[in-house]
Amino acid sequence: MRADTLDYHLPDRLIATRPAEPRDAARLMVCHRDTGRIDHRHVRDLPGLGVLKAGDLMIANRTRVLPAHFHAIRTATAGQVRGLYLQADDGQHLQVMLETRGKLRPGEHIAFTTPPHDTTPNQAPETAALELTRSLGGGRWQARYLGDEPVPSLLSRIGQPPLPPYIQKARKARDEPGITADDVQRYNTVFADVPGSVAAPTAGLHFTDELLARLARLGIHRRHVTLHVGLGTFMPVRADTLDEHDIHEEWLQVPADTLAHLARTREAGGRTLVVGTTSVRAIESLPEPIVSIEGDYTASTRLFIYPGAAFRYRFTDMLLTNFHLPRSTLLAMVAALPGVGIDRLHAWYAEAIAHEYRFYSYGDAMLIV
Structure with a gap:
């Protein structure tokens, strides 16, 4: 697959330089793979969308961003x-x-x-x-x-805080302050407690303690993984084809409790909502069968998921993710989801641009169900 198939044009005005306030006020584009329907909502609406049910499992990355x-x-x-x-x-x-x-x-x-x-x-x-x-x-x-x-x-x-260069550049172009004290808090999730990342797992930035409590009352189980975000996540594809791209290694840990919940959710017929591409990379890097893993699973991964790769999704039933940069490995990962593909993903991004969603790390999100 050619890397330039991951290109698209984004107006500069749609690059988010500040996060939504409060966090769960970010907009949410809900994309239904089975029917093709698109709903325009907000992250705070997640418990009432009717796509999650009691017994489902939510996986999120608890890594904390270093002041790197x-x-x-x-x-x-x-x-x-x-x-x-x-x-x-x-x-x-x-x-x-x-x-x-x-x-x-x-x-x-x-x-x-x-x-x-x-x-x-x-x-x-x-x-x-x-x-x-x-x-x-x-x-x-x-x-x-x-x-x-x-x-x-x-x-x-x-x-x-290691804010991405495009945020710093956009702030400068708009005569906004550079890195501020607010970024120390807002460029981390509310559940971040394992320091080690040099970029935020941005889909998790949208959750508040109140939203997490509402999901828990709905019967949604929440468990965590840790993947320290590094070059493997944010380096763009510079090769002509995705097959030629050499992805960098990232450290991950999946606790034994998370492994057990993944197995039980599968056995009970529940589904897994994965929050962010870094969480996808962590759980989809697990060896098979996961019931044979003793204790916490700790490893380094070079997993690169893209359309046409010899890869099969095993645990990602639904994905909550931000809108990603052109020619990024994250965009390729989303396109590789069953029922998505690069053409459909381009159509979704065109829809988001037409509705003026805010893009990238501090931007809005999409939910793929």
Whole structure:
């Protein structure tokens, strides 16, 4: 399948720069695969749509987004560096994405700084620094961490929420403030409690404690997975065909209790509503049969779901998901759902654009039933 089949045009005005307030006030486009009907509702309407029933299971990703965006300076030149922490290879070596003017070189040192402000644009460097050891391509670097403060503690003190570049660009174009204190809370779900992601599982951002309580009263069981969102989720497809795309690895854990509920729901004839493509990637990466798994299932996954791949959905009966970027692996995953396909997905996106839904991480959602 050619990657350009995942392209579409989105007017810039439909890129959401702020989340809905409250969270469940986001609009919800309900797409019925069996009849082709499309309903235009809101996320808060989910319990009353008639698509969920007592005994159904909802799976959501409980990962918490790290304040992974940081600023630094090149110690040799004092040039400004914008960085994104990706992962720790071990206690001393990290992977980061770096953006700066000029060419970075192995052996170079960059020192962390506090976020710059208009009144103090040139911040004093921190004692912690990185020694660049190897370029991994595409702006990614392996680096040796030079500092006594643990990296999570350092990031919590000087880091910022890693809002996607398109949000920051759109805010700047609209003369809106950049990253704010509100983003610390709103770029995480209300059930996020396992730190490790560098991007939010955005479909989960729409849930409030009140909405979760209403679903529970309806008899909907809720269980969690953890998939730490990294490059595998948000890197675009740059190859000409999807078969050629090399997806990055992401860490996941499915608790034993979630495994047991998945099995019981299947046995009882219930259905599973999966919240977000990261949750899909976690549960669809499970080995078969799941009843043979002892304890929590922990693994890394390179699962890439796209139309035409040798893959069969096993657990995803319904999907709640945001509207995704063109040429993204997430768009491909949604198109691969039974009864969807790329043509139907394009028609749904055209419908959403015509009705001026808000797109991407802070945008509205669609429910595929």
